[in-house]
């Protein structure tokens with residue numbers, strides 16, 4: 001006898017949903033970036049060496065190249081990638097709302113962010129350091145930032161590392177991007193910008209008078225953000241990152257973008273965090 005009544009209707013609805021999504025009851029019904037034939041990828045637009053939007057609208061930098069490599073490994077060629085700007089303040093929402101499929105934007109893996117985002121990687125481990133306004137003496141370590149005006153980029157973790165984690169009583173001055181921080185520093189509106197050494201190295205090339213104090217005090221594990229729960233996509237990105245190191249691409253890109261910076265570059269594959 002065929003089942004009838006509400007239970008049968010519910011079964012039929014479930015079966016239809018399974019058929020429509022093409023994955024039946026046994027398969028994964030969660031969307032994954034491994035199914036994408038196009039990718040919208042969030043990067044930075046004003047961080048030299050990492051993510052810069054050129055006047056013609058194209059993007060360039062280490063993060064852009066890493067993202068392009070990963071997309072290629074996922075079967076998406078450059079002409080089917082759309083890059084878009086994701087400032088630090090919008091990264092979690094951009095993923096949750098589906099405005100981007102993936103983020104490669106100096107995006108540190110942190111416990112708080114892991115609650116909202118699934119992170120592949122890290123694809124690189126940077127370290128927080130501090131760049132000081134030209135001519136300002138007496139700042140040789142993070143503790144010397146007490147009473148000094150530091151840039152507080154909205155949505156970024158760097159100023160929190162100083163004020164909340166290290167409990168150094170610096171004065172946070174809010175800005176939207178690290179590019180804005182550097183402009184403020186150049187105008188004398190800030191005493192220091194404390195953030196990842198890769199970011200500072202990129203800026204230091206154009207702000208030669210500013211001084212990096214060379215007192216790294218954190219590990220910033222740069223992750224590839226995907227929508228929360230896309231574990232299949234995360235695993236595929238991790239395979240791509242492993243290959244990027246094994247085939248020499250990571251070393252080539254690091255040297256191309258940061259070879260002249262004086263930074264000690266790590267060219268072995270980082271320890272992955274695990275996809276959660």
Ligand code: GLU
Pocket residue numbers: 088105106107108153155156157158195196220
């Ligand atoms: N990596 C740090 C972070 O994710 C600073 C750079 C940034 O905000 O993009 O908070």
